[in-house]
Amino acid sequence: MATYRNFILAALILAFGVVNLGAYVRLSDAGLGCPDWPGCYGKLTPHHAVDAINAELAVRPDGPVSHAKAWKEMAHRYFAGTLGLLVLAIAVLAWRGRRETNGGPALPAALLALIVFQALLGMWTVTLLLKPLIVSAHLLGGMATLSLLVWLWLRERGRFSHAYFARVDHLRRSAAFGLALVVMQIALGGWVSTNYAALACTDYPLCQGMWMPPMDFEHAFTLHRELGETASGELLPLTALTAIHWTHRTMALIVVAYLGWLVLRLLRTPGYAGMGVAVAGLLALQVALGIANVLLGLPLAIAVSHNAGAALLLASLVALNYRVRRR
Structure with a gap:
């Protein structure tokens, strides 16, 4: 074959x-x-x-x-x-x-x-x-x-020789939850991109000079609507775009915190340190690219690289879940 x-x-x-x-x-x-x-x-x-x-x-x-x-x-x-x-x-x-x-x-x-x-x-x-x-x-x-x-x-x-890996039953749920968080963050990132909300906040770590700017979550996350419009056909307000961007940014903090904790567990598990280093490196790259997109005004090369980084981070979590389940 x-x-x-x-x-x-x-x-x-x-x-x-x-x-x-x-x-x-x-x-x-x-x-x-x-x-x-x-x-x-x-x-x-x-x-x-x-x-x-x-x-x-x-x-x-x-x-x-x-x-x-x-x-x-x-x-x-x-x-x-x-x-x-x-x-x-x-x-x-x-x-x-x-x-x-x-x-x-x-x-x-x-x-x-x-x-x-x-x-x-x-x-x-x-x-x-x-x-x-x-x-x-x-x-x-x-x-x-x-x-x-x-x-x-x-x-x-x-x-893959399973002899190289320790028993990792304790990692199965942690790895699966990490994968789920990354999928959710990619979905939010896609929602930011498809609604052209990437530059709703042009500063970092603040957004429009505030930790909590005015936001319209109802219109932001109404799914069945046209591009740039509310469900009633009106122009989508800046507060809705801000809510989309802010939610993606906040979710990123949750993903970083959880995957950071997961990386520490991987580093302490025999045979999984390499995967821990890979996840940590891709996570750091994604954070850097995300911040650069905001501060540099969404350059095309960096924006596409941010998408590529998300794909690689997702692939690393898929590989991790495969290994811990096949063990």
Whole structure:
């Protein structure tokens, strides 16, 4: 099953790239670079849709469509489509070699179903004009795809000698709760990004010069609404954007405190010090990138790196949970 494992590794690497390419598309305001799906103005590439793009630019030169944005959007679709084909191949190979895999075809089948749902979310992201709930769900779907591929790769790799690890039953709940906290923080980060609330607070550690600025939590966390609007169609107020940003920032403190405690436990557990150091390093990097985003005005490179750091931190927690449960 060497081909099977190679496909999983290739899909894992590609999934990490697709997650971050999606962040780049979103953060560079290219999500509507091609306002239809799956093509670009019904064409295979922006090159073939050049007349339609030029016509749109003539009407709205400052609108969401441009040649550069169209290529960014379509590049994301091309890579995501390639990932989908890889996952399909993995599911087929897992079924054909179900007696040779380490866990059977159930997980690859679930992964394939997730990819299909991701494709639907990608379509709705465009057709529903970047509705925050859909875009956030698309981000979480990408992170879930990455997580399942990490788990599948570790399972099929099959080269971890359990003798190197101490009994860690006491770490199972702690690791699972840490993973849940990171998922919640990623969801909040996605909500910040999809609502363009990253610069609602431009100072740190204060927010608008206060520890508790005026905030509107009701409108901030109303899920079913259009981009930049309340559920009633009014302009989303700054106080709502502030509430979104402040909640993400506050949750970050909880995640740092809990994962810091978890890292200390890992450092004291034989065989897990390396994982503890990895989690600590990725956590410190995420905090630094988050603060830099605020103080430097959300530079594109740092914002995308913050998304990549979240994906790596999530992957490290998935790997930790795999190890403590497989022991």
